[in-house]
Amino acid sequence: MKRLDIEIEEARTALAQSGLTDEWSLPQPVHAGSAAPRSAAGPLYRLDAVQKLFTRRGARVAALDGVDLTIENGEFVIVMGSTGSGKSTLLMLLGALDRPSAGTLSCEGQDLSRLGESGLCAVRGRLVGFVFQSFNLIPTLTALENVETALVPLGVSAGERRERALAALADVGLSQRAGHVPGELSGGEQQRVAIARALVKDPHVLLADEPTGNLDEKTRDDIVGVLESVWRERGKTLIVVTHDSSVAARAPRLIRLHEGRVVEHVRQNGAGVVSRAADGSVVATPPAAATAVLEEAGTPVGAMAP
Numbered sequence: 001m002k003r004l005d006i007e008i009e010e011a012r013t014a015l016a017q018s019g020l021t022d023e024w025s026l027p028q029p030v031h032a033g034s035a036a037p038r039s040a041a042g043p044l045y046r047l048d049a050v051q052k053l054f055t056r057r058g059a060r061v062a063a064l065d066g067v068d069l070t071i072e073n074g075e076f077v078i079v080m081g082s083t084g085s086g087k088s089t090l091l092m093l094l095g096a097l098d099r100p101s102a103g104t105l106s107c108e109g110q111d112l113s114r115l116g117e118s119g120l121c122a123v124r125g126r127l128v129g130f131v132f133q134s135f136n137l138i139p140t141l142t143a144l145e146n147v148e149t150a151l152v153p154l155g156v157s158a159g160e161r162r163e164r165a166l167a168a169l170a171d172v173g174l175s176q177r178a179g180h181v182p183g184e185l186s187g188g189e190q191q192r193v194a195i196a197r198a199l200v201k202d203p204h205v206l207l208a209d210e211p212t213g214n215l216d217e218k219t220r221d222d223i224v225g226v227l228e229s230v231w232r233e234r235g236k237t238l239i240v241v242t243h244d245s246s247v248a249a250r251a252p253r254l255i256r257l258h259e260g261r262v263v264e265h266v267r268q269n270g271a272g273v274v275s276r277a278a279d280g281s282v283v284a285t286p287p288a289a290a291t292a293v294l295e296e297a298g299t300p301v302g303a304m305a306p
């Protein structure tokens, strides 16, 4: 076994012993050929009456309780809501880390609620890159090796792995730190490595769960800038969970969850803000051009160009 493979194995063991699931932090093997081809038309995600139930000490908890949502390719969507409102659960389902308990969730036309573990794994490997609040880097690996880990399960050769990982680090402005281990990097630099790791396999969607939660204000703005450029310049779909309203203000679309339901849906651009509450009531902030982006209450609002 090569050093990188050994270190990955050790990190998996350490994670397993810590009680965390390694699905959240380490790439999973991909079963070639089991993912459906990308559909040319239709939304990226469609959720109909999605429910996610957990059982906690004998009691049922509805982490998501009837979510209807459509997300188009290339959107930048912010998810907000108080603690426990279901944000991470929603991201977990969008990232094919789990299936809904009821309702349907399709991704590029493929119904994820009907896929088995190997099918979900294939979707994850091909479609989705994750970024987390706590970076989840392997402490004993360099920045370059951390990025390379995302390509190991995809069977990419060592030479190509290195080349792509270097390019991904360059994309996030971190070429000079490729040989440093996480302990030698600032929080913002570590998060850049994590973004490079999420992007190196060229996923369609980047899912970020409170990516700036551990960072100071200036670093937060840097990291949001990196994510924004991934969306604007590389056309990735970007879905970000945040508690930070200044991060939220930078996205064209915001969804607010409360107790597992979407209670508010906001569209904003330079022209103004349109907000629709779950009861269908609408608040449009002038100029009136903003109202042009609002579809009829009760139907999904169409995608707004970056």
Ligand SMILES: Nc1ncnc2c1ncn2[C@@H]1O[C@H](COP(=O)(O)OP(=O)(O)OP(=O)(O)O)[C@@H](O)[C@H]1O
Binding pocket: 054, 055, 056, 061, 062, 063, 081, 082, 083, 084, 085, 086, 087, 088, 089, 090
């Ligand atoms: N594996 C689980 N088992 C039992 N309950 C769970 C599980 N995962 C989530 N929950 C519950 O589901 C609800 C939603 O959790 P979730 O983690 O999605 O919230 P969140 O909006 O991300 O909160 P936070 O802002 O604190 O991260 C919470 O009540 C949580 O306790």
Ligand SMILES: [Mg+2]
Binding pocket: 087, 088, 089, 209
């Ligand atoms: Mg959460």
